[in-house]
Amino acid sequence: xxxxxxxxxxxxxxxxxxxxxxxxxxxxxxxxxxxxxxxxxxxxxxxxxxxxxxxxxxxxxxxxxxxxxxxxxxxxxxxxxxxxxxxxxxxxxxxxxxxxxxxxxxxxxxxxxxxxxxxxxxxxxxxxxxxxxxxxxxxxxxxxxxxxxxxxxxxxxxxxxxxxxxxxxxxxxxxxxxxxxxxxxxxxxxxxxxxxxxxxxxxxxxxxxxxxxxxxxxxxxxxx
Amino acid sequence: xxxxxxxxxxxxxxxxxxxxxxxxxxxxxxxxxxxxxxxxxxxxxxxxxxxxxxxxxxxxxxxxxxxxxxxxxxxxxxxxxxxxxxxxxxxxxxxxxxxxxxxxxxxxxxxxxxxxxxxxxxxxxxxxxxxxxxxxxxxxxxxxxxxxxxxxxxxxxxxxxxxxxxxxxxxxxxxxxxxxxxxxxxxxxxxxxxxxxxxxxxxxxxxxxxxxxxxxxxxxxxxx
Numbered sequence: 001x002x003x004x005x006x007x008x009x010x011x012x013x014x015x016x017x018x019x020x021x022x023x024x025x026x027x028x029x030x031x032x033x034x035x036x037x038x039x040x041x042x043x044x045x046x047x048x049x050x051x052x053x054x055x056x057x058x059x060x061x062x063x064x065x066x067x068x069x070x071x072x073x074x075x076x077x078x079x080x081x082x083x084x085x086x087x088x089x090x091x092x093x094x095x096x097x098x099x100x101x102x103x104x105x106x107x108x109x110x111x112x113x114x115x116x117x118x119x120x121x122x123x124x125x126x127x128x129x130x131x132x133x134x135x136x137x138x139x140x141x142x143x144x145x146x147x148x149x150x151x152x153x154x155x156x157x158x159x160x161x162x163x164x165x166x167x168x169x170x171x172x173x174x175x176x177x178x179x180x181x182x183x184x185x186x187x188x189x190x191x192x193x194x195x196x197x198x199x200x201x202x203x204x205x206x207x208x209x210x211x212x213x214x215x216x217x218x219x220x221x222x223x224x
Numbered sequence: 225x226x227x228x229x230x231x232x233x234x235x236x237x238x239x240x241x242x243x244x245x246x247x248x249x250x251x252x253x254x255x256x257x258x259x260x261x262x263x264x265x266x267x268x269x270x271x272x273x274x275x276x277x278x279x280x281x282x283x284x285x286x287x288x289x290x291x292x293x294x295x296x297x298x299x300x301x302x303x304x305x306x307x308x309x310x311x312x313x314x315x316x317x318x319x320x321x322x323x324x325x326x327x328x329x330x331x332x333x334x335x336x337x338x339x340x341x342x343x344x345x346x347x348x349x350x351x352x353x354x355x356x357x358x359x360x361x362x363x364x365x366x367x368x369x370x371x372x373x374x375x376x377x378x379x380x381x382x383x384x385x386x387x388x389x390x391x392x393x394x395x396x397x398x399x400x401x402x403x404x405x406x407x408x409x410x411x412x413x414x415x416x417x418x419x420x421x422x423x424x425x426x427x428x429x430x431x432x433x434x435x436x437x438x439x440x441x442x443x444x445x446x447x448x
Contacts (some may be wrong), residue, residue, distance in 0.1 A: 065289040070336045097332035100372045104328045105289075108321035112294045137371040144368045147361040148324045 003029040004116035006058070007106045010034050012047030013188040014208060015121035015164055018176040020055045022163045025179055031113060032057040033106050036064040038096070043196035047187040059167065063105055070096050099132035103141050107158065111149050118158045119161045125168055138162055159171075169211030177217060184220040198224035227253040230385075231330045232281070234258050236271030238432060239345035241386055242400040244279045246387045249403055256281040260288040261284040261319070267420035268376050278409065283384040287329055294320050294426045323356035327365050331382065335373050343385045349392055357374060362386055386443035393435025401441060408444040421448035 006028035023030050032052040034045055045062060052060035084103065099122065106118045122133040127170045131137060138160050144159075146152035164172050187206045189198035198205050200223045212219035230252035234240045247254050258272040261348065266385040269286060276284035321344060330342045338377035355361060362384050369384075370376035388396050412432045413422035422429050424447045 010423040029277050061293045062291065063290055067332065069285045069287065071335050095332070096335035096374075097328050097372055100331060100368065101325070101328040107324060108291065108319070110321035120405050125310055131374060132372045134371070137368070138365075140368040140371040144324065144361070144364040147364040148321055148356045148357070150320075150355060153355045174246045 004117060005029045005031060005113055006119055007031045007033055007110045007115050008119040009102050009106055010048045010051060012044040012186060013049060013174060014183055014186045015123060015181045017051040017186045018172050018181055019119050020051055020122040020166040021176060021181050022178040023126060024055050028117060032055045032060040033063040033109060035102055036062055037067045043192045043194060044187045047185060047196055050185050107145055111151060116156060117159050117161060120164050124199050133158055135165060147203055169207055170214035173211050173215045173217055193224055197222045226339060228254045229255060229337055230341040230343055231255045231257055231334045231339050232343040233326050233330055234272045236268040236275060236410060237338040238407055238445060239347060239396060240411045241275040241410045242405055243343050243345040243387055244275055245400060245403040245405050249280050252341060254281045256284040257333060259326055260286055261291045265417060267416045268411045271409060271420055274409050325362045327328050329358060331369050334404045340380060341383050341385060345388050346386050347391065350434060359389060393431055394438035397435050397439045397441055408446055417448055
């Protein structure tokens with residue numbers, strides 16, 4: 001008996017960990033892929049490693065890439081401050097072409113593994129300011145994947161699963177709790193300390209805290 | 225007066241160096257992007273550096289990425305031999321999703337720079353076995369770029385220029401010579417030595433040599 005393989009993009013934040021739990025609950029044999037792209041902290045990658053272990057990923061790879069040429073983003077350039085109030089439009093934490101790049105790396109690994117399913121924790125509600133979190137982007141990537149690969153050439157299709165795309169943060173948390181996710185082991189904060197403790201003030205922290213509150217679930221995030 | 229900016233993917237091989245010369249001849253201010261992805265040799269990257277200098281790139285960046293998870297390709301896995309006879313179908317030198325990945329990196333840099341033009345030296349004739357060298361792939365990427373970016377969101381479009389896509393190798397060489405390209409400074413060989421001298425036997429060498437012959441131009445490649 002063979003299990004369908006899936007490549008799951010895993011940052012170690014609450015969304016991607018929930019996605020990994022979803023993919024496992026659907027019976028996929030999961031290959032977790034983390035990308036080290038000069039984020040401000042390594043604790044997120046350590047959270048990814050814990051999640052890969054907790055949810056029985058068959059393999060977990062971390063690919064490293066230097067994006068310091070992308071000078072405009074608070075996530076790749078230490079000179080750009082992480083905002084602590086909600087803004088309008090596309091936030092400075094946007095990393096140019098990030099999901100295009102991440103899905104490309106996932107696609108290459110999927111092709112190597114013979115997997116046809118990719119999972120990514122994009123969310124069009126909380127991140128509607130990021131163009132690469134919307135359904136139109138995901139569909140364009142699926143079309144590209146068909147044109148870009150040997151398998152596509154042979155008539156097969158790649159599917160990009162986005163189980164969270166239409167969910168509010170509270171829905172994501174309820175789903176994860178139902179699947180047994182321990183969110184205290186995940187790191188969402190843009191400026192977590194080396195032990196993965198959250199600042200409680202950045203965009204990501206505020207969204208996360210509001211999500212627990214709206215879900216009526218106690219927030220077990222480790223704050224510093 | 226402002227010059228339109230372009231991001232040019234530059235491997236240091238004859239095709240990408242010709243493309244850089246084309247982009248310059250069209251008046252673009254060129255930002256050359258090389259990708260170090262665990263190729264078998266560094267001499268190709270040194271050739272890229274020479275070309276960026278020869279053709280007045282405004283900036284040359286080399287981004288490093290580890291693709292050793294892509295175990296099937298002769299270009300990322302030293303255990304897979306580079307073939308020395310022409311085969312059929314998609315060759316083992318194919319790197320999964322490579323041009324998707326390269327264009328994604330170029331797109332992110334372009335977004336950072338405010339460039340809307342990307343140049344890539346794909347060639348659908350010599351590399352028809354690689355799905356990601358065909359016009360359909362390039363068009364799918366342009367569509368994706370529109371969906372993936374802030375600029376696309378604002379109604380702008382990215383253009384992926386592929387000046388060599390329909391050319392025979394001999395046409396490429398004639399074009400480059402007309403633009404003043406010194407091909408002895410480029411490295412195409414899949415297994416060049418540390419000084420950039422070519423093996424003369426691999427697929428890339430055979431195509432290159434045949435191209436000079438068909439163009440009626442003396443082959444000034446440095447062989448070992």
